[in-house]
Amino acid sequence: xPSTSKAxxxxxxxxxxxxxxxxxxxxxxxxxxxxxxxxxFSFATTLTGLHFATTTLMTAVxxxxxxxxxxxxxxxxxxxxxxxxxxxxxxxNVSLMWNSVGFYQIAKLTMIPVSCLLEVVFDKIRYSRDxxxxxxxxxxxxxxxxxxxxxxxxxxxxxxxxxxxxxxxQQYYVxxxxxxxxxxxxxxxxxxxxxxxxxxxLLGPFLDYWLTSKRIDEFQFHFPSLVFLILSCTIAVGTNLxxxxxxxxxxxxxxxxxxxxxxxxxxxxxxxxxxxxxxxVQVVVGMIIAVxxxxxxxxxxxxxxxxxxxxHSMPRNSQQKHGGSPESSDADEKV
Numbered sequence: 001x002p003s004t005s006k007a008x009x010x011x012x013x014x015x016x017x018x019x020x021x022x023x024x025x026x027x028x029x030x031x032x033x034x035x036x037x038x039x040x041f042s043f044a045t046t047l048t049g050l051h052f053a054t055t056t057l058m059t060a061v062x063x064x065x066x067x068x069x070x071x072x073x074x075x076x077x078x079x080x081x082x083x084x085x086x087x088x089x090x091x092x093n094v095s096l097m098w099n100s101v102g103f104y105q106i107a108k109l110t111m112i113p114v115s116c117l118l119e120v121v122f123d124k125i126r127y128s129r130d131x132x133x134x135x136x137x138x139x140x141x142x143x144x145x146x147x148x149x150x151x152x153x154x155x156x157x158x159x160x161x162x163x164x165x166x167x168x169x170q171q172y173y174v175x176x177x178x179x180x181x182x183x184x185x186x187x188x189x190x191x192x193x194x195x196x197x198x199x200x201x202l203l204g205p206f207l208d209y210w211l212t213s214k215r216i217d218e219f220q221f222h223f224p225s226l227v228f229l230i231l232s233c234t235i236a237v238g239t240n241l242x243x244x245x246x247x248x249x250x251x252x253x254x255x256x257x258x259x260x261x262x263x264x265x266x267x268x269x270x271x272x273x274x275x276x277x278x279x280x281v282q283v284v285v286g287m288i289i290a291v292x293x294x295x296x297x298x299x300x301x302x303x304x305x306x307x308x309x310x311x312h313s314m315p316r317n318s319q320q321k322h323g324g325s326p327e328s329s330d331a332d333e334k335v
Contacts, residue, residue, distance in 0.1 A: 017249055018258065021242035025262050028235045030269065035232055039225040043208040043216045044093050049200030050229070051236030052193045058237050059190040071187040077177060082195045084170040089200065090207060091163030097211055098159050102150035107160035109139050114168040115252045122172070124309050130300035131307055134293050135257060141290025142260045145267060145283050171252035178248040185244035193240065257297050260290055 035041045062068045096104050112135055119125040127135075152160075178188055205216050221229075247255050264287050301307040 014249055017242065017245045020238065021246045022262055022265065024235055024238035024242050025259075026265050026269065028232060028239050029262075029266055031228055031232045031235060035225065035228040039228060041219065041225060041229065042212045042214060043204065043219070044211075045089060045200060045207045046204030046216055047229075047232065048089050049197055049204045050233050051240065052197035052200060054233040055189060055193040055237050055240045056197050059186060059193060062186060063190060068184075068186045068190055071181070071183055071191070073177065073181060073183065073188070073191040077181075078191055078195060081170065081173050081177065081192055082199060084166050084173060085192070085196055086199055086203070087162060087166035088170045090203075091159055091166055093207070093211060095156065095159040095163045098153070098156035100151045102147045103152045103156065103160065105146040106143070106150065107164055109143060110164050111168050112139060112253065112256045114164055115172065115256050118168060118172045119251065119253055122176075126305075126308055128300060128303070128306045130303075131297065134297035134300050135253075137293030138257050138260055138290055138297060139293075141286050141288070141293055142263055144286030144289060146263065146286070168252065171247055171255060174244055174247040175251055178244070185241055185248055188244055188248075189241060254297075254301070258294060261294060264290060 032047070035047075036044070041047070059068060095107060099107070116125075116127065116135070120127075174188065177183060178185070183191075209215055243255075250258075267283060267287070
């Protein structure tokens with residue numbers, strides 16, 4: 001009975017964490033779309049720097065209030081994380097500029113198999129046949145929803161390659177650092193947000209000028225654009241925190257698979273706010289396929305053997321003979 005209660009509590013917290021991520025992620029997409037399309041604030045990299053600056057302020061206040069306890073993260077690990085994270089942000093922006101929307105979406109879909117490969121290589125994760133098939137169904141559904149024209153060139157392919165691998169490594173590293181150094185999501189954000197804010201605010205204006213030929217110091221701010229800018233930065237605090245919470249509780253692969261639910265929600269909201277032009281039979285069919293795949297993935301990966309460390313196949317007495325301290329069933333990767 002106690003174990004059932006504990007499982008129910010974990011499921012409730014997992015669901016709350018996931019909903020927090022979905023709401024903040026979809027919200028920031030809508031706000032940023034208004035900020036960029038309606039008010040012409042097209043400085044995406046600088047905006048991300050402002051997001052992390054706001055997140056840094058939030059973690060500083062929470063640390064001052066005593067809600068975040070002191071923790072340690074080696075400088076070498078922090079620099080690796082910042083390297084991957086910043087390349088992810090810059091790579092995605094450049095990939096979107098140099099590639100067609102169709103190829104950009106295909107590149108984003110490849111983050112799931114890349115994340116799977118990282119888990120197989122570094123964490124010795126083994127996936128069951130059903131788990132693999134469910135991931136393929138999700139990829140198929142999202143591809144049907146989002147992929148239209150597909151054209152690619154050499155520099156666009158290079159940008160997409162860098163974006164995909166750096167994003168997958170950054171998300172893997174979130175889970176890795178939390179596990180290795182026993183860091184909470186707040187702790188990890190407290191270490192990484194200031195470094196990302198500083199580096200992106202230094203790099204952002206130059207990169208944005210290269211991408212858009214516009215200078216941020218020449219942008220004419222007025223009250224509505226300032227309101228949307230502040231709103232974007234405020235929601236970004238929740239988005240950054242919820243990403244760390246979700247990857248910490250689940251894994252980078254599960255985060256990517258379930259993350260495509262946000263793509264579907266954005267399409268639905270686009271239909272609600274912008275009319276039928278964003279929704280057709282192809283998109284509806286893709287949504288249905290993707291949702292089926294997500295439900296199947298959740299069921300398949302949670303079953304015994306659906307997704308687990310290869311080392312767990314060792315008999316328990318063999319582990320004890322070698323002095324190993326078997327991890328709890330928690331280590332059969334959370335989904």
